[in-house]
Amino acid sequence: GAVVSQHPSWVICKSGTSVKIECRSLDFQATTMFWYRQFPKQSLMLMATSNEGSKATYEQGVEKDKFLINHASLTLSTLTVTSAHPEDSSFYICSASFFGPRGEQFFGPGTRLTVL
Amino acid sequence: AQSVTQPDIHITVSEGASLELRCNYSYGATPYLFWYVQSPGQGLQLLLKYFSGDTLVQGIKGFEAEFKRSQSSFNLRKPSVHWSDAAEYFCAVGGSGNTGKLIFGQGTTLQVKP
Numbered sequence: 001g002a003v004v005s006q007h008p009s010w011v012i013c014k015s016g017t018s019v020k021i022e023c024r025s026l027d028f029q030a031t032t033m034f035w036y037r038q039f040p041k042q043s044l045m046l047m048a049t050s051n052e053g054s055k056a057t058y059e060q061g062v063e064k065d066k067f068l069i070n071h072a073s074l075t076l077s078t079l080t081v082t083s084a085h086p087e088d089s090s091f092y093i094c095s096a097s098f099f100g101p102r103g104e105q106f107f108g109p110g111t112r113l114t115v116l
Numbered sequence: 117a118q119s120v121t122q123p124d125i126h127i128t129v130s131e132g133a134s135l136e137l138r139c140n141y142s143y144g145a146t147p148y149l150f151w152y153v154q155s156p157g158q159g160l161q162l163l164l165k166y167f168s169g170d171t172l173v174q175g176i177k178g179f180e181a182e183f184k185r186s187q188s189s190f191n192l193r194k195p196s197v198h199w200s201d202a203a204e205y206f207c208a209v210g211g212s213g214n215t216g217k218l219i220f221g222q223g224t225t226l227q228v229k230p
Binding site: 004032034041042043044045046049093095097104105106107108109110 | 157158159160161162165206216217218219220221222223225
């Protein structure tokens with residue numbers, strides 16, 4: 001089956017620093033990647049959609065200057081949390097799709113970010 | 117507005133008992149419906165999906181779901197629950213006009229009693 005990895009699986013950083021999270025599709029080429037945020041015991045909230053070689057499309061209320069998304073290749077997307085603050089602490093999940101709206105999204109295992 | 121509601125936040129069933137997890141959606145166009153399961157430390161796994169056709173959909177791990185347009189529902193069922201089914205379950209809706217975006221419900225935590 002299609003496998004998506006995320007790195008790192010968890011990260012702790014100091015307030016004001018930037019953190020980069022990688023999302024890779026290991027055995028398929030992902031035309032579209034999605035980034036979600038999940039708070040404890042809550043649902044997944046879509047942050048942005050990225051297509052390879054294009055600028056990401058951010059959901060309403062998501063600061064694009066704070067959450068920088070780069071989709072440089074068909075197998076790699078990165079999310080950089082810039083000048084992180086404690087309120088950015090969360091579980092970040094990526095998914096990848098290769099078949100458009102009818103296609104299944106394959107999810108990564110998530111990255112736990114804690115900002116001190 | 118597009119939305120998904122899972123009315124039950126937490127459900128406990130005995131092992132071997134039947135299970136039904138409820139999902140209601142609001143979507144302006146033809147919906148694509150999904151059920152995902154999330155286990156600790158693992159990514160979301162697709163259980164089943166509905167795009168069109170037969171309204172009763174079979175999935176993996178013995179799960180099935182029925183699409184009822186009149187009730188805007190897509191409830192997940194399993195006739196006999198196993199202890200390994202304990203996890204978080206999410207219903208999601210997407211559609212042809214959404215370029216693959218999914219809207220997730222709040223999730224239902226399933227606990228299985230021995």
